[in-house]
Amino acid sequence: MTMISKINFRVRYQETDRMGVVHHSVYYIWYEMGRTEWMRERGFTYERCEVEGWFLPLVESGTKYLSTATYDDLVEVETVYWPDAKGISFSFEYIVRNLSRDQKVATGFTRHVCVNREFRIDRQATQKLREIFT
Amino acid sequence: MTMISKINFRVRYQETDRMGVVHHSVYYIWYEMGRTEWMRERGFTYERCEVEGWFLPLVESGTKYLSTATYDDLVEVETVYWPDAKGISFSFEYIVRNLSRDQKVATGFTRHVCVNREFRIDRQATQKLREIFT
Amino acid sequence: MTMISKINFRVRYQETDRMGVVHHSVYYIWYEMGRTEWMRERGFTYERCEVEGWFLPLVESGTKYLSTATYDDLVEVETVYWPDAKGISFSFEYIVRNLSRDQKVATGFTRHVCVNREFRIDRQATQKLREIFT
Amino acid sequence: MTMISKINFRVRYQETDRMGVVHHSVYYIWYEMGRTEWMRERGFTYERCEVEGWFLPLVESGTKYLSTATYDDLVEVETVYWPDAKGISFSFEYIVRNLSRDQKVATGFTRHVCVNREFRIDRQATQKLREIFT
Numbered sequence A, B, C, D: 001m002t003m004i005s006k007i008n009f010r011v012r013y014q015e016t017d018r019m020g021v022v023h024h025s026v027y028y029i030w031y032e033m034g035r036t037e038w039m040r041e042r043g044f045t046y047e048r049c050e051v052e053g054w055f056l057p058l059v060e061s062g063t064k065y066l067s068t069a070t071y072d073d074l075v076e077v078e079t080v081y082w083p084d085a086k087g088i089s090f091s092f093e094y095i096v097r098n099l100s101r102d103q104k105v106a107t108g109f110t111r112h113v114c115v116n117r118e119f120r121i122d123r124q125a126t127q128k129l130r131e132i133f134t
Helices: A026-041 A046-051 A123-133 B026-042 B046-051 B123-133 C026-042 C046-051 C123-133 D026-042 D046-051 D123-133
Strands: A004-010 A058-065 A074-083 A089-098 A103-113 B004-010 B058-065 B074-083 B089-098 B103-113 C004-010 C058-065 C074-083 C089-098 C103-113 D004-010 D058-065 D074-083 D089-098 D103-113
Touching (some): A004 A026, A026 A058, A089 A123, B026 B046, C004 C026, C026 C058, D004 D026, D026 D058, D026 D103, D089 D123
Antiparallel strands (some): A058 A103, A058 D058, A089 A103, C058 C103, C089 C103, D089 D103
16 A cells, blocks of 8 residues: 655745755755645544654654755655654655656655653554554 | 843854845844843743743734845844833843944844743733843 | 735644744744735736846834644635835735634734845836736 | 864754754754854855855755754754765764753764856866865
8 A cells, every 4th residue: 555645835935045945954844744744644643643642753864955946836745654674663755846847856754753742762652653654 | 220132143044045135034033042141141041931831922023124134144133121011011122233244134022921831821920020030 | 906815724843832832933934925825816926026136025024923823733824915105115914813723823014125136126116016916 | 184163052942843842954954054164164164155156055964863952952063074085075974962961962964066056066166175175
């Protein structure tokens, strides 16, 4: 079963920098939007996750920048889930496309763990989420 | 007794936008840094405020933009406290100067109330803070 | 003729702060999104404005915060144009509503002038934009 | 010869998110501050780089998150330069420490190329920068 989610939106002026293009840190914010919708489509929102007392902070992130996007460009973020083999962390991969220019802009990933309010690994919640996500 | 605090720092690249200058929303973030140091100099940090369960959300903010600043410019924020006559809110005024260009960049203000964790006005804390601030 | 434009979108996690709600500076970024769509609906995008060499920096901004919004809330920004009497500046007013909680969150405004690439007032462009906007 | 630069500063309230800690995207902004000061200490600021028409966009970035930082924590960013073997790109590595809690918070890297105003690789400028940086 494919577990892909796609969102699209326009680049905000504030997201650009003096180089004329989207600042490289912004992609990580877009990935977060991608995860939000991916989880909503799985029927278990991240909002509900936090209501349960489960938090998914990042343990790793990375991006390869392939081209650029600028103000008002229509951008698509594709989010794919990768259950990690070890069973402790969750990974998502992202492809950012500039629909206004028909170009792939970036690919990236984030790796998460599930912790409780005290930022301690919650193994039970991790197991439940893995079942919900798969 | 004057209740003025000054900080200075360099403009971050990310704070600029495609127009080549600091994005107008960033000034409000700088004001927040100004308040932080103003309170530290009063001997009662905002961090300690939140430990006490007192929060100071904004009820109003405003800025007049006079000139611009860009990446790597040395900027100064001057923060002045204004106890509101009515006794319910706190106001701060800010002057932003571009020290690299010897220009006044912006003037602004923020008005705050003191609330508890449930976002309800805390009159007792308000009174205590007014005494600490004055 | 009414010149109102409405957009809606979900609050990003990154837009919240430690107080649990949307940071007060974010509203100004949302206003910018509102203006973008208002201009698109007028048939003259801000992107095209910059292609013409016309820029619309802010000379003033302000917000009254009425309630709050948090992650994943569905938010609406209503943008209204006010041609300034003096004929030099352009003003927009904004109403931010939290559709998830059926609450008005904030009202604000921005005032702009039209400048060329050298940040000098462009009276001819100002006049043209006033005609396009009205 | 060591080519290490260190800066420190306090975490801004706006840099935190609803989880109570610094948002993961902010580290990339801090790295940029680290590079800025590293270049200043080398005697060739990035500001001057752009005046020359040389831009250093990212082609890759990554972070491992080890612990957290929150509002008002004193944070240190250590920046180290790594000239890439191939001679086309420049890499920097970063260590973020929370001085308030005596903890390593994150390690990361960014990889850059040198381009001209049209975003085309500038080999001559690349060569000059490699000499300046080493």
